[in-house]
Amino acid sequence: MFAKDLQRITVLGAGSWGTAFAKVLGDAGRDVTIWARRESVAAEIAQEHTNGSYLPDVKLPSRITATADPAAALDGAQAVVLAVPSQSLRANLSAWKGLLSPDSVLVSLAKGVELGTLKRMSQVIAEIAEVPDGQIVVVSGPNLAREIAQGQPSAAVVACSDHERAVAVQRASFNSYFRPYTNTDVVGCELGGACKNVIALSCGMAAGLGLGTNTMATLITRGLAEMARLGTKLGADPLTFAGLAGVGDLVATCSSPLSRNRTFGERLGRGETLEQAQLAAGGQVAEGVKSCTSIRELAMSLGVDMPITDAMHRVCHEGVDPRKAGAELLGRSQKHEWS
Ligand SMILES: NC(=O)C1=CN([C@@H]2O[C@H](COP(=O)(O)OP(=O)(O)OC[C@H]3O[C@@H](n4cnc5c(N)ncnc54)[C@H](O)[C@@H]3O)[C@@H](O)[C@H]2O)C=CC1
Numbered sequence: 001m002f003a004k005d006l007q008r009i010t011v012l013g014a015g016s017w018g019t020a021f022a023k024v025l026g027d028a029g030r031d032v033t034i035w036a037r038r039e040s041v042a043a044e045i046a047q048e049h050t051n052g053s054y055l056p057d058v059k060l061p062s063r064i065t066a067t068a069d070p071a072a073a074l075d076g077a078q079a080v081v082l083a084v085p086s087q088s089l090r091a092n093l094s095a096w097k098g099l100l101s102p103d104s105v106l107v108s109l110a111k112g113v114e115l116g117t118l119k120r121m122s123q124v125i126a127e128i129a130e131v132p133d134g135q136i137v138v139v140s141g142p143n144l145a146r147e148i149a150q151g152q153p154s155a156a157v158v159a160c161s162d163h164e165r166a167v168a169v170q171r172a173s174f175n176s177y178f179r180p181y182t183n184t185d186v187v188g189c190e191l192g193g194a195c196k197n198v199i200a201l202s203c204g205m206a207a208g209l210g211l212g213t214n215t216m217a218t219l220i221t222r223g224l225a226e227m228a229r230l231g232t233k234l235g236a237d238p239l240t241f242a243g244l245a246g247v248g249d250l251v252a253t254c255s256s257p258l259s260r261n262r263t264f265g266e267r268l269g270r271g272e273t274l275e276q277a278q279l280a281a282g283g284q285v286a287e288g289v290k291s292c293t294s295i296r297e298l299a300m301s302l303g304v305d306m307p308i309t310d311a312m313h314r315v316c317h318e319g320v321d322p323r324k325a326g327a328e329l330l331g332r333s334q335k336h337e338w339s
């Protein structure tokens with residue numbers, strides 16, 4: 001039986017969002033332990049209550065502790081928040097598997113689709129942790145880590161096929177600046193989160209090319225159309241894409257200079273190479289760079305047309321010039337808005 005009042009929560013991953021979400025939980029009155037890969041980051045969080053590498057100038061609640069030892073971090077956890085990048089979730093979770101309590105609620109923060117398997121993060125978690133879908137909760141929405149860590153108001157979606165578990169995570173994360181809504185459409189929420197990173201790359205690229213608001217709005221709206229096409233083909237509720245995990249996150253990520261994906265795209269648009277943009281990202285993850293390939297493959301396998309995603313894959317991985325990719329997008333055969 002899972003605990004309806006999730007009091008002891010472990011966050012695995014001390015990057016931007018893992019740390020900001022730990023703060024959300026701490027500010028909601030929960031006892032939080034963060035696992036950090038680096039000893040120095042764990043020590044800084046535990047002793048100074050800061051994580052300067054990822055969230056400079058943010059003070060964390062003193063009730064948050066941290067360790068670099070996963071066994072110590074997971075001891076007694078009623079919920080485990082997975083806050084590592086999508087493409088490393090499988091390897092990390094495989095290493096932690098034997099340390100998880102069978103009843104823990106597993107909360108996924110990652111926004112991506114796995115290369116090779118083309119699986120959503122909750123599918124990877126179900127496979128590796130060998131837990132039923134109803135034990136996995138997805139958090140998604142317009143949640144730029146820096147703004148949330150500063151206590152700026154934001155809402156999110158907490159999605160789980162088991163409504164009671166979604167409610168438990170909703171209660172555990174609700175505070176004066178963070179307002180989570182429940183949803184049972186896990187597929188739609190996960191695809192919204194993964195696909196918007198790719199569209200944010202395209203918006204950044206357009207900005208880097210010196211293009212303005214009309215282009216941006218076009219990419220956001222047509223990006224929404226293509227993610228909804230993929231989602232509904234996979235059984236998602238079309239309404240989800242009109243919500244926080246769809247249009248909400250698209251608008252935030254595509255328009256904010258804080259977005260790593262948008263920033264990455266902007267560098268490519270200005271003429272930097274993939275390697276230069278990666279170097280400038282300083283190790284922080286821009287998920288869209290890999291997800292454009294996995295989402296494109298997933299769409300192709302289902303016969304779903306995703307032209308912006310396809311263009312991003314070709315720019316990032318086939319050396320196509322952003323200007324040429326843009327011209328090709330515009331020159332596609334003419335069609336009805338909803339066909
Ligand atoms: N930063 C944000 O504003 C938001 C991020 N997300 C999603 O949350 C997930 C985690 O993102 P962030 O915390 O921002 O990432 P980040 O790059 O800031 O931190 C990643 C964390 O994972 C750890 N890690 C463990 N194994 C790793 C490996 N093999 N490679 C790289 N890092 C590894 C790193 O040490 C670090 O603590 C991503 O899927 C991202 O799309 C979702 C909402 C908001």
Ligand SMILES: O=C(CO)COP(=O)(O)O
Pocket residue numbers: 111141142143144145197200249252253258259260261262285286287
């Ligand atoms: O997911 C996010 C906001 O909701 C963060 O976007 P970036 O990963 O592009 O920074």
